[in-house]
Amino acid sequence: MKTWKTCLALVLVLSLLLAAGCTPSKPNPTDPSKTNSTSAPSKNTDPKPSDSTNAPTGQKQKVPIGVAITLSGDNAETGRNFEAGMNIALQEIEEQGLLKDYELDLKIVDDQNDTTTSLNVVNEMIFNTKVKAIIGQIYSTNTLVTLPICNENGIPMLVPGLNPTFSQNGYDYFFRVCGTNEGGQTAGFEYFIKDLGLTKIGIISETSENGQTSYGIAKKIMGSYGLEFVCDENFTTGDKDFSTQVLKLKESGAQAVYTTAAATDAVVLLEQIRQVIGDDILVLANGASESNFLELAGPELAEGVLYYTVWTPALQDQKSVDFVQKYEAATGRQPADVSARGYDATWIIATALASMDGYDVNAADFSAKLADAIRNVDYTGLQGTFHYDDVGEAFYTMKLITYQDGEHVVVRDN
Amino acid sequence: MEHVLSVEQVSAAYGSIRALKEVSLHVDRGECVAIIGANGAGKSTLMKVISGLLPASSGTIRYEGSDITKWPTHKIVAAGIAQVPEGRQVFSELSVLDNLKMGAYQRKDDIQPEIDTAFQTFPILEKRMHQMAGSLSGGEQQMLAMSRALMSKPKLLLLDEPSMGLSPLLVKTVFDTVRRLHESGLSIVLVEQNARMALSVADRLYVLATGQIELEGNAEELQQDPRVRDIYLGI
Amino acid sequence: MNLFLQICIQGLMLGSMYAILTLGYNIIYSTMGMAHYAQGDIMMVGAFFALDFFVTMDLPIYVAIPLSVICNVLVMLVIERLAYRPLYSRSRTLLLLCTIGVSTVLRNAAQLIWGTQSFNFPTIFPGDIIHIGEVYLVPQNLWILGVGVVMMLLLNLFMKKTKVGRAMQAVSMNRSAAALMGVNMQTITMITYGMSAGMATLAGVMLAPIVKVYSTMGVSIGAKVMISAVVGGMGSMPGAILGGLLVGLVEALGGMYISTTFKEAYPVVLLLVVLLNRPQGILGRKKVVKV
Numbered sequence: 060m061k062t063w064k065t066c067l068a069l070v071l072v073l074s075l076l077l078a079a080g081c082t083p084s085k086p087n088p089t090d091p092s093k094t095n096s097t098s099a100p101s102k103n104t105d106p107k108p109s110d111s112t113n114a115p116t117g118q119k120q121k122v123p124i125g126v127a128i129t130l131s132g133d134n135a136e137t138g139r140n141f142e143a144g145m146n147i148a149l150q151e152i153e154e155q156g157l158l159k160d161y162e163l164d165l166k167i168v169d170d171q172n173d174t175t176t177s178l179n180v181v182n183e184m185i186f187n188t189k190v191k192a193i194i195g196q197i198y199s200t201n202t203l204v205t206l207p208i209c210n211e212n213g214i215p216m217l218v219p220g221l222n223p224t225f226s227q228n229g230y231d232y233f234f235r236v237c238g239t240n241e242g243g244q245t246a247g248f249e250y251f252i253k254d255l256g257l258t259k260i261g262i263i264s265e266t267s268e269n270g271q272t273s274y275g276i277a278k279k280i281m282g283s284y285g286l287e288f289v290c291d292e293n294f295t296t297g298d299k300d301f302s303t304q305v306l307k308l309k310e311s312g313a314q315a316v317y318t319t320a321a322a323t324d325a326v327v328l329l330e331q332i333r334q335v336i337g338d339d340i341l342v343l344a345n346g347a348s349e350s351n352f353l354e355l356a357g358p359e360l361a362e363g364v365l366y367y368t369v370w371t372p373a374l375q376d377q378k379s380v381d382f383v384q385k386y387e388a389a390t391g392r393q394p395a396d397v398s399a400r401g402y403d404a405t406w407i408i409a410t411a412l413a414s415m416d417g418y419d420v421n422a423a424d425f426s427a428k429l430a431d432a433i434r435n436v437d438y439t440g441l442q443g444t445f446h447y448d449d450v451g452e453a454f455y456t457m458k459l460i461t462y463q464d465g466e467h468v469v470v471r472d473n
Numbered sequence: 474m475e476h477v478l479s480v481e482q483v484s485a486a487y488g489s490i491r492a493l494k495e496v497s498l499h500v501d502r503g504e505c506v507a508i509i510g511a512n513g514a515g516k517s518t519l520m521k522v523i524s525g526l527l528p529a530s531s532g533t534i535r536y537e538g539s540d541i542t543k544w545p546t547h548k549i550v551a552a553g554i555a556q557v558p559e560g561r562q563v564f565s566e567l568s569v570l571d572n573l574k575m576g577a578y579q580r581k582d583d584i585q586p587e588i589d590t591a592f593q594t595f596p597i598l599e600k601r602m603h604q605m606a607g608s609l610s611g612g613e614q615q616m617l618a619m620s621r622a623l624m625s626k627p628k629l630l631l632l633d634e635p636s637m638g639l640s641p642l643l644v645k646t647v648f649d650t651v652r653r654l655h656e657s658g659l660s661i662v663l664v665e666q667n668a669r670m671a672l673s674v675a676d677r678l679y680v681l682a683t684g685q686i687e688l689e690g691n692a693e694e695l696q697q698d699p700r701v702r703d704i705y706l707g708i
Numbered sequence: 709m710n711l712f713l714q715i716c717i718q719g720l721m722l723g724s725m726y727a728i729l730t731l732g733y734n735i736i737y738s739t740m741g742m743a744h745y746a747q748g749d750i751m752m753v754g755a756f757f758a759l760d761f762f763v764t765m766d767l768p769i770y771v772a773i774p775l776s777v778i779c780n781v782l783v784m785l786v787i788e789r790l791a792y793r794p795l796y797s798r799s800r801t802l803l804l805l806c807t808i809g810v811s812t813v814l815r816n817a818a819q820l821i822w823g824t825q826s827f828n829f830p831t832i833f834p835g836d837i838i839h840i841g842e843v844y845l846v847p848q849n850l851w852i853l854g855v856g857v858v859m860m861l862l863l864n865l866f867m868k869k870t871k872v873g874r875a876m877q878a879v880s881m882n883r884s885a886a887a888l889m890g891v892n893m894q895t896i897t898m899i900t901y902g903m904s905a906g907m908a909t910l911a912g913v914m915l916a917p918i919v920k921v922y923s924t925m926g927v928s929i930g931a932k933v934m935i936s937a938v939v940g941g942m943g944s945m946p947g948a949i950l951g952g953l954l955v956g957l958v959e960a961l962g963g964m965y966i967s968t969t970f971k972e973a974y975p976v977v978l979l980l981v982v983l984l985n986r987p988q989g990i991l992g993r994k995k996v997v998k999v
Contacts, residue, residue, distance in 0.1 A: 064790075067790070135825060292968045294971070295972045297928050298928065298972055300722055300971075302721075303715065306715060307968070323920060327919060334837060335846075355826065357828075526887060546887040546890075546893070547887065550888065550889065558885060562882055564878050566881055567881070575875075576889060578890045579890035621889075625889075
């Protein structure tokens with residue numbers, strides 16, 4: 060009887076392990092040797108005219124680039140959208156034969172949207188895999204801990220995140236591939252206060268580091284208009300009961316509210332706002348920019364919800380239209396704004412590398428040279444023209460988007 | 474004729490403490506067998522093992538021919554063995570009546586006759602019928618515990634230290650009841666520290682010391698045995 | 709005054725959700741003497757089953773809920789058999805650690821099987837907000853309160869009037885004596901866990917439309933359940949209700965009148981206050997151990 064029980068227990072444990080092994084393999088964040096490696100297929104191997112700074116003739120030099128994004132958990136969709144954008148860029152780069160001397164060797168690793176995991180991932184990338192640059196991370200709470208490490212070790216970091224404090228530390232190796240929360244919130248509050256003439260605005264911010272940074276910016280912007288929030292509430296990460304906050308919001312008579320909540324929390328909060336307060340109050344939510352927001356909320360609940368971004372599938376310029384077409388053909392769904400960030404980040408790296416004349420990847424100052432090349436890059440992508448300033452910023456303004464009948468519509472274009 | 478209860482070389486332990494070491498005893502139909510011994514001798518352990526509350530590490534227990542060593546407690550109770558545990562153990566937040574009903578848990582027939590008998594034997598229980606058992610005095614609880622055990626109409630009754638903590642008058646009442654039950658033909662195993670009272674009702678006696686049977690024999694004979702007189706009767 | 713009333717109502721609604729789960733938790737504590745740390749996660753599994761049956765398979769709700777209950781009860785019984793039963797004769801601390809382990813296993817299993825993201829769950833009780841004077845009530849929350857009350861009444865009837873119920877009460881008072889009465893401990897154990905899992909499933913189905921279904925939905929509510937149980941009195945059924953409602957009230961009132969930043973902390977403060985003054989809980993039994 061005892062052996063039977065032991066056998067059954069063993070079988071159960073083994074089957075659990077088997078089930079775990081059979082799920083589509085997600086890169087193990089603490090072991091980069093198991094990461095998903097994507098590399099642009101090498102082009103011609105014709106011998107080139109020799110050049111003293113070239114690597115051994117004919118061969119394209121592999122440039123390891125770390126990519127740290129969220130591929131699991133509640134926000135896995137964001138990472139996947141980012142990756143899909145990168146893939147479109149990689150294809151185009153290959154078709155156009157942009158890289159003659161280098162081959163992009165992307166090491167994509169899941170940061171699990173967790174700071175500890177992110178630290179481990181980035182450390183592995185820098186010290187073990189010896190990447191020459193890192194693209195990442197999407198969620199600013201993680202970037203806040205990993206950016207200093209990249210900068211200390213001279214590894215340029217292309218950050219698709221919105222936290223404006225990144226460029227305020229005098230880092231030489233920081234480059235942002237999108238806009239900032241400051242730019243976005245400025246657009247949002249300008250819309251509320253200047254365009255609509257609203258005076259009663261509320262804020263519901265998450266108590267996380269990122270949430271509070273956004274809170275600080277919002278307060279500053281309100282202050283510049285001589286206004287204060289009529290309702291100033293917080294919520295703890297993971298707490299899904301917003302009844303108190305919504306009640307206070309109602310009591311304050313706010314005409315609009317800004318929330319830092321991510322997609323899922325934003326939907327729950329939105330539901331409760333609409334239930335208790337109604338449809339009149341305007342909602343600006345960070346989480347509304349995420350790709351799973353529409354699916355979770357449904358077109359009816361999403362109607363009229365505002366978010367800020369640098370790029371949206373609603374844009375009608377040729378580049379955007381082409382991108383949307385290619386993306387939909389490849390993935391069967393519409394791209395999100397993070398997809399554009401992935402696309403632009405890849406193109407920026409490639410453009411920078413193309414200007415380096417085949418400089419030796421193994422040279423000690425390769426990363427430093429790469430950083431210089433990025434700073435001097437002149438690239439027009441989906442999000443606009445990238446000319447980096449001294450602090451690593453390219454854009455200071457953002458567009459304001461809303462949902463209408465399940466579609467993204469530009470409300471305000473700075 | 475087979476014994477009603479036959480304990481054969483049974484050992485039991487609490488973790489690493491060996492409480493019973495190859496104990497053997499038997500009870501015949503209609504007999505009242507007493508087990509006496511000092512505190513910590515293993516008497517209550519033996520009761521727990523027989524009722525299945527504690528597993529035997531070795532040995533066999535047979536009841537009416539069946540091997541009940543590995544039986545779960547509820548099956549042992551269903552077979553007809555009831556125990557009045559040490560310390561009364563009434564359900565303190567249930568009423569006196571509900572306690573009695575719990576005693577008849579496994580029965581599907583009319584239990585009123587047995588309830589009437591219990592009230593006849595101990596009128597005080599009828600008086601306190603709806604009171605919470607926890608509010609009864611020690612002696613009243615003992616009467617309740619005994620009545621409760623009898624509700625299942627057992628064929629073998631195990632009594633674990635029924636006189637403990639009771640006044641001499643109550644002790645007499647309890648043992649009068651035991652005598653009456655014995656006379657009615659019920660097989661009884663009585664565990665007692667009070668050797669004198671035990672000898673007054675038992676047919677046979679076992680003396681248990683540090684987990685082993687030291688002496689056994691006819692109650693009358695052992696009453697005269699100098700060892701028993703010296704250690705347990707204090708004479 | 710209306711604001712105060714409104715926030716009290718909200719607190720009670722929130723609390724009734726905690727109360728339903730705490731009832732299931734206390735049933736296990738009273739009968740088995742163990743703290744079931746994984747109660748919140750069992751709720752989560754029940755919610756996922758309901759998601760499969762009601763949403764993915766599009767079965768009608770009166771089919772989906774019983775099916776979910778059955779599946780979840782099965783899961784619970786298997787866990788009891790494999791993980792808990794071998795440890796009943798060992799120390800209580802070991803058993804508690806085991807339940808913590810089960811909690812982790814359930815969460816990760818859910819992530820493996822259903823995924824790591826959140827899933828929508830449609831409300832079973834649609835309807836607009838009800839306004840009574842200046843106070844408003846959300847229909848879904850009213851239903852939660854109603855279900856909670858009904859559950860408590862049914863449980864009370866069960867425990868007092870049915871044979872099995874009284875056996876469970878006896879077991880909670882004195883386990884070995886109950887065994888001597890002929891109560892089948894294995895059956896009682898199965899019924900205890902089964903009831904607990906069933907109630908947790910219902911709680912999950914009630915909560916899902918509000919917070920969505922996701923693998924960690926049992927974590928924060930599990931903590932509040934344990935606080936409610938201790939505050940109300942471990943093992944006490946009315947204590948479960950009282951504790952749950954109190955925790956909900958404290959959370960809502962604290963959030964309103966002190967600060968929403970520390971909303972999750974107020975129940976812990978309540979716990980401290982109760983532990984310092986009446987450690988057995990408000991309606992808990994003082995354990996008197998005769999030496």
